Amino acid sequence: MREVAGKLFSNFLLIYLFLTADMAVLSGLGINPGISVGFGWEINMLARSVFLTLPGLIFNSKRELSVWETVVRRVLHFCxxxxxxxxxxxxxxxxxxxxxxxxxxxxxFIAYLLVFLGECFLSFSEAEKMNRMLAEIKKKND
Amino acid sequence: MRLTIRKAASPEEEQVILECVEMTKDFEDIKEYVLMKGNVVVGYIEERVYQIPLSDILYFEAVGEQVFAYTADDIYSIKNRLYEIEELYSDRKFIRCSKSVVVNILKIESFRPALDSRFYAKMKNGEEILISRMYAKNIKKKLMEG
Incomplete structure (x- = not known):
């Protein structure tokens, strides 16, 4: 429980940081000139960060999911x-x-897809690294 | 029950001798424990007892209350619980890869990624075992340790 809460809180802080930075950049670029930083704006950012942290709860299931359940969870997360x-x-x-x-x-959708592709790329390089380490272990044990 | 411990001259001479009037449950347990500590595992197919070399086992799987040992050719029923197997053979390159499976690292052919930071381990017999996200870290750690 504590682990999940800690993870959610760190997600919240990250989302809040990026959201605030994003809004500041948009404001600076003049894309969203209506932004006026103040107490209301701060509350707005905090509330949005809380909402955006919620989908992360879907990934905190302790149960081992089947491939289909994982796909459904992904789609649900995106939706x-x-x-x-x-x-x-x-x-x-x-x-x-x-x-x-x-x-x-x-x-x-594009942002989600890019993040997903990034995850896939990381997983592939991780698997490659594991395969190299496995080959070394086998060499040692032969 | 008396216990006698004698010093052996070399590791090759180390042995456990059981002297009993008849093989009671206690002696059976001791026998199985001794065999489990060695290089063989006691497995059962129906009522028959087999001594399976540890190096032949691809993985152990818990199905409900029962634990099975999988070799390339056969599936044996094992008396131990999965967590006991994990503890007993952790120094023999056996490691937990999901809630229900303890895998022999030396019998893994390769790894490939699955969805959500999980991996598939392709075994030497072609079977694929899912490594859950929770245990993937331990496997990486074990691989790094060599």
């Missing part, structure tokens, strides 16, 4: 992120036009 971000931009940022919402949804 929840889509919903939360779209909810955020619709009610928080006032983005109401269908075209803008579709662009946001596609952007989230």
């Amino acid at each position: 929840i992120i889509e919903l939360i971000v779209l909810f955020n931009v619709y009610f928080g940022d006032g983005v109401r036009t269908p075209k803008a919402l579709i662009i946001v949804a596609i952007s989230i």
